[in-house]
Amino acid sequence: MSKPPTKRRRLELSLDDKIITESQTLPKPTHKQLSEKYGIGKSTVSDILKRKDVYMKNIEENSNGNMFRFSATTKYEQLNELMWDWFRQARDKSIPLSGPILQQKSLEFASWLQISDFKASNGWLDKFKTRHSIKAFKVSGESAGIDDKLVEDYTQQLPEICDGYSTSDIFNCDETGLYFRVLPDKTLSQKGSSSKGVKNSKERLTVMFACSATGEKLKPLVIGKAKQPRCFRNLKSSKMPVTWSHNRKAWMDSYIFGEWIKDVDRQMKREKRNILMFLDNATSHAKDIKLDNVKLKFLPANCTSHLQPLDQGIIRAFKARYRSKMMKSLTVLTMLKNYVNRLVCLMLSFGYAML
Incomplete structure (x- = not known):
């Protein structure tokens, strides 16, 4: 047929x-x-x-x-x-x-x-x-507030700014907020069943990334609220894959940034390198720091969404991978919890039968 x-x-x-x-x-x-x-x-x-x-x-x-x-x-x-x-x-x-x-x-x-x-x-x-073919769209990004002429002029100045630095010595750093316990707001569910959510946690960390034009990554800086979280009880801070710092709001401030960039400067001094670090002109990024092997170059105001490499998808890729690994760990923990519950039930039932 x-x-x-x-x-x-x-x-x-x-x-x-x-x-x-x-x-x-x-x-x-x-x-x-x-x-x-x-x-x-x-x-x-x-x-x-x-x-x-x-x-x-x-x-x-x-x-x-x-x-x-x-x-x-x-x-x-x-x-x-x-x-x-x-x-x-x-x-x-x-x-x-x-x-x-x-x-x-x-x-x-x-x-x-x-x-x-x-x-x-x-x-x-x-x-x-x-x-008039008018449709509703979600407002996203910050590109509408950018002066295209300023971006074009600054782009033309980049060869002169980077003169004397190899590609491997040109870095960009930027921080982002990470709501590390927030669960996805979408789920698959059987038709007809309820899909109730829970109140999402508002706990956040601030993560500072720094990478070079060739892909070299410096150790991330993570800012939390506790000086020594309980989960770090048996860990030495020097052996952690990140640099841990803290303050009351888990936000970047000039003191934390100053300590971090001085550590980077000391690292470059040990490696006998001179690097150029591009960063945005946020108030928390102190400008009066004396550095020997790191030169800070601040990007024009309100242009980072076009000029800053970390804003071109690098931070977004990190968050996507973090969410993926978090959901996998939750799945494994749920399976282990179910297994333990079943084992306990079997042991209790076996013990009751022996009475």
Whole structure:
């Protein structure tokens, strides 16, 4: 018995895509070739080519080829134009926007235009977002607050800054917060069963990383709250794979940073090396420290997400690996706990049977 044909997933093209610029080149592609490229049916290709002039006109009128549908004339045309202009200006300044904010702003414009019957309903909001292809996205990162010209100028200065240092002697250091007991907020579960979570721990550590352009890693600095945690009771600090420090909030401060960078300086002096250390200009990074074998170079303000190598995925990779190992250890501990519980139950039942 032959399988039924698979149903093609419905695909909607933007106004820019509907121009199909390939149809203007020679030799002209067939409708079948265009349908395979855009993932649409041959009849849809034919309909789009017939209405090509209409799409061109609507792109000129709407000035936005990323839209999926062109704007038809609406009852509140002037209000919608003001809202669209304001929306673009707000997003150009990276201002986060939501539906209620748009509705409130539209009511202000309606009052200014003396439109008494406008209600800024959810229906109007949905149509406004559909008309301009507005979707909700999660705000992430800090790149919106960066001066691209400053980044470009500093990048051009890097060869001069690094002059006299080999690649293996150019380092970058940066610290990050680690909520070391936080569990994932997503899980697999059987359909119909509850997926209740627990209150996540807010205990945190601060971890300072330092690595070179060739991949050499210095011993990480870890800052906690306790001077000697109970889990370190039988460990010598000199044999630990990290440098442990502490303060009341487990945060980096100028004293801890100063002691750490002096240790790095002493290490480089023993190795008879002179290194260049790039770091951000946080207030906890003391600038008046006298060092012999380490030269500190502070990055421009608010540019670390573009210029700092550790912010380009190195710290994120560490946290991903930490979470993976933590979950594996929890799985092993759970299995051991279950095994011990079963063993205790067997011993108790055996002892009861012997009575």
